[in-house]
Amino acid sequence: MDAFAGLLDGPRARGAFLLRSVLSPPWHIRVVDGAPLTLLSMVRGDAWVLPDGPAPVRLRPGDVGVVRGPEPYSVADEPGSPPRVVVHPGQRTTTVAGEELCESLDLGVRTWGDDPDSPTVLLVGTYPLPGEVGGHLLRALPRVAVVRGGAAGATLLSLLGDELRRDRPGQEVVLDRLLDLLLVSTLRAWFDRPDAGAPAWYRAYGDPVVGRALRLMHAEPAAPWTVTTLAGRAGASRAAFARRFTELVGEAPMAYLTRWRMTLAADLLRGPDATVAAVARKVGYGTPFAFSSAFKRVRGISPREYRAGRQEPGPGAPEGRVAADRR
Numbered sequence: 001m002d003a004f005a006g007l008l009d010g011p012r013a014r015g016a017f018l019l020r021s022v023l024s025p026p027w028h029i030r031v032v033d034g035a036p037l038t039l040l041s042m043v044r045g046d047a048w049v050l051p052d053g054p055a056p057v058r059l060r061p062g063d064v065g066v067v068r069g070p071e072p073y074s075v076a077d078e079p080g081s082p083p084r085v086v087v088h089p090g091q092r093t094t095t096v097a098g099e100e101l102c103e104s105l106d107l108g109v110r111t112w113g114d115d116p117d118s119p120t121v122l123l124v125g126t127y128p129l130p131g132e133v134g135g136h137l138l139r140a141l142p143r144v145a146v147v148r149g150g151a152a153g154a155t156l157l158s159l160l161g162d163e164l165r166r167d168r169p170g171q172e173v174v175l176d177r178l179l180d181l182l183l184v185s186t187l188r189a190w191f192d193r194p195d196a197g198a199p200a201w202y203r204a205y206g207d208p209v210v211g212r213a214l215r216l217m218h219a220e221p222a223a224p225w226t227v228t229t230l231a232g233r234a235g236a237s238r239a240a241f242a243r244r245f246t247e248l249v250g251e252a253p254m255a256y257l258t259r260w261r262m263t264l265a266a267d268l269l270r271g272p273d274a275t276v277a278a279v280a281r282k283v284g285y286g287t288p289f290a291f292s293s294a295f296k297r298v299r300g301i302s303p304r305e306y307r308a309g310r311q312e313p314g315p316g317a318p319e320g321r322v323a324a325d326r327r
Contacts, residue, residue: 017091017126018175020164022113025120028076028083033069033091037127037138039183040065040075043161045120050074051143059122062154064186065146068138077120091126109167123161125179137187140199145190153185201256204248209234209241214249217257221264222284227253262298265291269307276303 020043021029031038040049040059047059051073059065067073074083085101086094093101093112105112160178163171191198205211212234217225230253231241245253261283268279280291295303 017124018110018160018164018179019091019124020111020161021120021122021124022107022111022116022118023077023120023122024113024115024118025077026081027085027114027120028074028081029085029087030072030074030083030096031087032072033087033089033126035126035128036069037183038067038069039123039125039127039179039186040067041123041157041160041182043121043123043157045118045122046077047120047122048076048079049144049146050076050079054143057144057146059146060148062149062157063146064157064182065144066141066183066186066190067144068141071143073144075122110164121161123157123164125160125182127183137199137202140197140202141187141190145186147186147189153182156182156185200248200250204245207244207248209236210245210248213241213245213253217260221257221261222282224284225254225257258294259298261285262295265295265303266299266306269303274307276307279303 231238285291
């Protein structure tokens, strides 16, 4: 499972929030829901995404914007329009003064707004927590990433817009899958741009040697990989493979593998029935002690502390000291 697949694991399991918003100018929605990831797509009309800090970003019909949370942001018809609606956690909506709006703005099946014939139609898809694996990818995104003019998939956008207005058995599953496809298409289109600052591992996927090794690590993280076995499977000598991997990914193969295992482990530890021993086995460690030592070395706290909800250390933590894990 690579970071793209991991990004979608949580949303598919828990369900994303989807809505068709129809609004008449002037309008301004303040979003403080804390969601880590939201997709915005214009069907009709223009809008501005107004993140706190970075410059506003314009959305036109056919554009898809990915807004990385959990920090607040706004969406408006114009940057200067005054706030009218506040979206809170759980998708509860109020006026700026705190008056409830959910019922008064309900326009039917997954449609919300103040005018069914509005010149502005905006599709909104909000994901719940994507977890650590998804964060591996999302941290490489800017606050707002916009893919222009249907590059993410005009057909997908059309299908999603049509399905949002239907209310049939199994509709939530259909919508989740369409939104997942739109998210992957949008992120691929974004990261394929030369100036996108894609993660090193993403760029290295296209290399015939290093890409093969990355796929093996992602698909079988618990396998007893060594530099020698990875090099053999990738069709290169040990020395040439280690050198090429480090050049393209920015860290040694075993360092990357350990960090990837700990990223997977962090998500697994959040499971209600997870035990340290079970997680250790799933990410390739023979004993809970060996796993706990590696986890603390990479994350700065023990697995039990992490599972109990303790915050990880900040920039001074021993992040990245994984090269010593040579299993």
